[in-house]
Amino acid sequence: MEENKKKIMGTLEENVAYMNEVLPVKESFDLVQRDIVIGGKKSSFFFIDGFTKDDTMLKIMTSFFSVTEEKMPDSATEFSRLLVPYVEVDTLSEFDGIIKNLLSGTTCLFVDGYEACIVIDCRTYPARGVDEPYNDKSLRGPRDGFVETIVFNTALMRRRIRDPHLIMKMTEIGESSRTDVAICYMDDRVDQELLKNLNSRLEKIHVDALRMTQQTLAEELFKRKWFNPFPKFKFTERPDTAASCLLEGKVVILVDNSPSAMILPTSILDMIEEANDYYFPTITNVYLKVSRALITIATVFVTPLFLLFMQNLEWLPEVFAFVAIKDTVNIPLIFQLLILELAIDGLRLAAMNTPSMLSTPLSVIAGIVMGEFSVRSGWFNSEVMLYMAFVAVANYTQPNFELGYALKFMRLLLLVLTAMFNWIGFLIGCVIVIVSIVCNKTLSGRSYLRISKN
Structure with a gap:
């Protein structure tokens, strides 16, 4: 990925040519390039079909068509601030970040003459409902559960803990998969030595992909001996259990595409606990x-x-x-x-x-x-x-x-x-x-x- 560290050029033709060189836009049907004219300047959208909210993009593009040449700003930053009618907007100047965001589902807009790309995060992921976990039920308490979309899972915990000390740090692991991993903890309660150790281990992980999501991550975090079968981590599919562990000062790790949370540190006494123990x-x-x-x-x-x-x-x-x-x-x-x-x-x-x-x-x-x-x-x-x-x-x-x-x-x-x-x-x-x-x-x-x- 070193060649993607280069910065984008000032002309649209060069930027589009490089994007087509790095990405199989013409071979992959779901990689879409949409060329339009905004305020008299040639522009190109790059996005992945299936990850973009069609209604939102329709409204954004409608607003772009009404822009005149006189209203066109001189920079991408001003363009995103004045003309993009959306909440989550950013500008990137390196192709590495642009391609990473594009493959994650965001929409990237190149405008001729701008030395930065406008990234519009209007993505949506296929997701099932937050129903109660099949293997982690309780007689009382909430009936929601984690799903395979990491943003939904962080929202389920944030809903339960409205505290500014709750930190959810996002990172990515895997050279090819670039899987999103969220490290969640209460900054005023967590064991700082454990957190430092965990961050150090995560930085040292160099794998091609988290093929089995959390299981692959667990094996990379802790190289346990094969002759000791006792688990090192506790997993749960219940947001209330994960939120309770956060309030106890533990660390919760969420991996995208996995409907469960990894809790650490843990003991054998934590392993035999379940949600029903706390609702009576x-x-x-x-x-x-x-x-x-x-x-x-x-x-x-x-x-x-x-x-x-x-x-x-x-x-x-x-x-x-x-x-x-x-x-x-x-x-x-x-x-x-x-x-x-x-x-x-x-x-x-x-x-x-x-x-x-x-x-x-x-x-x-x-x-x-x-x-x-x-x-x-x-x-x-x-x-x-x-x-x-x-x-x-x-x-x-x-x-x-x-x-x-x-x-x-x-x-x-x-x-x-x-x-x-x-x-x-x-x-x-x-x-x-x-x-x-x-x-x-x-x-x-x-x-x-x-x-x-x-």
């Missing part, structure tokens, strides 16, 4: 948090503990003797548990790719055929099916998808170590789980278990 009385709030935390812990340890006691039946208290397997064990318990872990993920993937009208029949088939008949056929024991069903349902009590799979990997590790080394393996697995959580550092460098000061 305090005692209900505490109960929901405690119950979710206990269920989250249970999803990791229920099946490994069951396997451990089945391998050491003499440890099982008499009062809990009913949990022992009564039927014949045709397949070793460890293989039953591992097969069911894989089967649950298979059913989840099948449900994601099944048309909504067929989801109910699929659930019936999975519940009856794969549940009842797999036990009758002797593949699985009913007790194993019961505990794995609890694990499958309990995974949905916490909203973070990445944390759910991190806990699943810890559970699989515990199962394998317990099957191989009995109680010693179970203890080793517990130590690995604890170390993985304690040693997991966030972007700010603080512990994953640290509670926010706010």
Whole structure:
């Protein structure tokens, strides 16, 4: 992009020739050049079809046609100030900024004799409604959610926080994609050291494109070790959650084309929170948090503990003797548990790719055929099916998808170590789980278990 650093020329022919040389105006149907005469001077519009508000451009061009030669200013700055009947107008003198703005959707106007380009931001992006997120619902509270357009998302948060200390700094990342990224924070509450660290990391990112939007950005921000699956960032599709985090002194990152916000720094306690915790009385709030935390812990340890006691039946208290397997064990318990872990993920993937009208029949088939008949056929024991069903349902009590799979990997590790080394393996697995959580550092460098000061 170095050749685009040159400044625009004074003649319209040279500017138009350069724009046609850099951009495939004649090959791309959506890159439009519109030549008109304004006040006796030749002029050319460059814009992208589909990004421009037709009604607004019609009114602007109508006003231009009424300009006489006597009213034409001597400079682009005066032209934008006196003759452009629109709010968002700027003048640029370098082709780098002009082409970047044009490809972002703005309309660029070249006028013969002006050594600057008039940039009119009358763009509009295709966007869906700000409906409630499908995977981040609440029983109470607002029903709006983030969308794929970054300007709409910043407006949703600005509507909730009418404070002059709220700063939304826009930058772009990606040599080819030039994706807009907004860093949002409360200037009087944010950890300045964290903000400085974040800005430093963003400046060092050199990628061709943010292909997977926020996920690519997260991987570039924090090169985490592959063997520690616990997530470094919290994501939310709810503007009220993001606004609350801003007021707590955290940083929210928005990426264009992504309907979710990245929140940092975060801890494992933040991961298991959800919006419902804050829309109920305090005692209900505490109960929901405690119950979710206990269920989250249970999803990791229920099946490994069951396997451990089945391998050491003499440890099982008499009062809990009913949990022992009564039927014949045709397949070793460890293989039953591992097969069911894989089967649950298979059913989840099948449900994601099944048309909504067929989801109910699929659930019936999975519940009856794969549940009842797999036990009758002797593949699985009913007790194993019961505990794995609890694990499958309990995974949905916490909203973070990445944390759910991190806990699943810890559970699989515990199962394998317990099957191989009995109680010693179970203890080793517990130590690995604890170390993985304690040693997991966030972007700010603080512990994953640290509670926010706010």
